Ligand SMILES: Nc1ncnc2c1ncn2[C@@H]1O[C@H](COP(=O)(O)OP(=O)(O)OP(=O)(O)O)[C@@H](O)[C@H]1O
């Protein structure tokens with residue numbers, strides 16, 4: 267049976283994914299600070315809107331107004347997009363995640379996050395979901411064991427819902443360790459910054475993609491005033507000069 271595909275909305279990216287993401291599964295978008303994780307996720311949700319598929323963006327780091335301002339430079343109309351920043355939605359002191367570094371407000375738990383998402387799925391019925399970023403979830407727990415248990419429960423939940431989900435995660439250049447969320451996701455898309463002849467170029471790669479073939483090469487990617495574009499036919503290395 268051919269699995270149903272969902273477009274990422276990023277020009278060129280579906281091509282390296284053999285046609286797009288597989289519907290209903292959770293995917294990880296990993297990259298360093300400013301790599302383009304949020305922009306990629308917005309493409310995905312806006313593509314949904316064009317196809318009359320509702321999108322829900324859960325912001326665990328940035329406040330919704332700032333996000334709308336940031337994305338306005340691309341001329342995107344986010345008015346029809348449901349953006350939930352965690353502070354607004356629960357409105358109580360129990361759900362203030364955004365506290366610089368001292369994030370461990372004990373009341374903010376994955377169980378509560380799942381409850382909020384469940385509620386939204388019932389009332390709003392989005393087809394596409396973004397959680398930006400799960401690095402915040404990581405920081406809620408002191409012990410790696412707890413991080414794992416909570417992420418596992420979140421991923422299990424996301425696997426069962428009907429939405430196609432993108433989760434972003436902050437990856438650090440000097441840390442080559444594979445994070446647990448990469449194992450749990452159905453696929454991993456990585457955004458890179460590569461130093462080449464004193465210039466930094468952006469690139470993208472697919473690290474894993476369950477149930478599908480994919481392009482194993484790292485491909486150039488660009489962010490311009492129109493958003494993100496991937497160049498599937500191009501190499502990040504210039505052809506050798508003879
Ligand atoms: N008009 C533009 N032209 C080129 N690059 C742009 C433009 N607008 C934004 N950018 C770049 O996009 C990047 C920000 O993308 P985005 O917010 O998606 O990154 P991110 O990975 O989500 O970052 P963070 O880790 O801070 O959440 C920045 O590096 C910025 O320079």
Ligand SMILES: [Mg+2]
Pocket residue numbers: 303304305398
């Ligand atoms: Mg971001």
